[in-house]
Amino acid sequence: MPVQYYIFLSIALFCIGIMGVLMRRNAIIIFMCIELMLNAVNLLLVAFSKMWVDAGRIDAAAAQLFVFFVMVVAAAEVSVGLAIIVMMYRNTHSVDINILSRLKN
Amino acid sequence: MGIDLIIFTVLSAVAIASALGVILSKNPVNSVLCMITCFVAIAGHYIMLNAQFLFVVHLIVYTGAIMVLFLFVLMMMNLNADIEPQKRNWLKYAGAISGGALLLVLVAALRDASVPAIQSGNATDIGLIKNLGKTLFTSYVVPFELSSVLFLSAMVGAVVIGKK
Structure with a gap:
């Protein structure tokens, strides 16, 4: 199976994530779209890892470890980001990013 | 197929x-x-x-x-x-069009990329815990420790933000 299929799938998922960030106003949905983009990149890394294994490279595990680190950073980011969104919601009773963009009050 | x-x-x-x-x-x-x-x-x-x-x-x-x-x-x-609240409609269309334009550009740029194929029947054990753990704790110890510091700071940050 050509690895181009995986490249196109990742591009499609990444662009759907970008469209979501640009189109929606709900801060939580925007957060989820960022997760979607991270996952598109993860999928491409795993596909390239498999491609390297089939090409006979022995150090192909590095790509899968990169995916692992991306997951670690995403988990940390989500915990802090959701805490910030909850705090904003307590102050303004909204998760609309136009209200959040004022930052004061 | x-x-x-x-x-x-x-x-x-x-x-x-x-x-x-x-x-x-x-x-x-x-x-x-x-x-x-x-x-x-x-x-x-x-x-x-x-x-x-x-x-x-x-x-x-x-x-x-x-x-x-x-x-x-x-x-x-x-x-x-x-x-x-609903965003203004033209902003939604602008977002969809710019995302679609990016999709088009990336697909057009990578359509002719010459990369080797994946052999699906070729099962390897590279994705098992044994191999990944060996690589993680030999070549990637420093990023691993740094990510533990990152987790600690994220945890402290979440608690501090949530307590206010």
Whole structure:
């Protein structure tokens, strides 16, 4: 199976994530779209890892470890980001990013 | 058409359809459920690509922890579909068109890329815990320790922000 299929799938998922960030106003949905983009990149890394294994490279595990680190950073980011969104919601009773963009009050 | 191509097509269709569901559904809870479906499809891709450890970690961390955290926060906030104010329409179209333009450019640029193919029958043990752990604790010890510091600071930050 050509690895181009995986490249196109990742591009499609990444662009759907970008469209979501640009189109929606709900801060939580925007957060989820960022997760979607991270996952598109993860999928491409795993596909390239498999491609390297089939090409006979022995150090192909590095790509899968990169995916692992991306997951670690995403988990940390989500915990802090959701805490910030909850705090904003307590102050303004909204998760609309136009209200959040004022930052004061 | 081999069995691997059929599985790939089905998983990709599920992933893309549920990703579209994330950005198109009005109710945020439906968005989270679509996102979970998308992540399960991506986990299926991982196991097709001989990344067994990542498959398990993806299911546990993403689908089990992160998405449940999203769902928890959403249900705590009690957001309904009519609370989200609608963006002006031309802004929505501008977002969709610019995302589509990026899709077009990337596909056109990478259409003729010459990369070797993936042999689906070639099962390897590179994605098992033994291999990944060996590499993680020999070549990648420093990033591993740095990520532990990152986790600690994220935990402290979340607690401090949440306490205010």
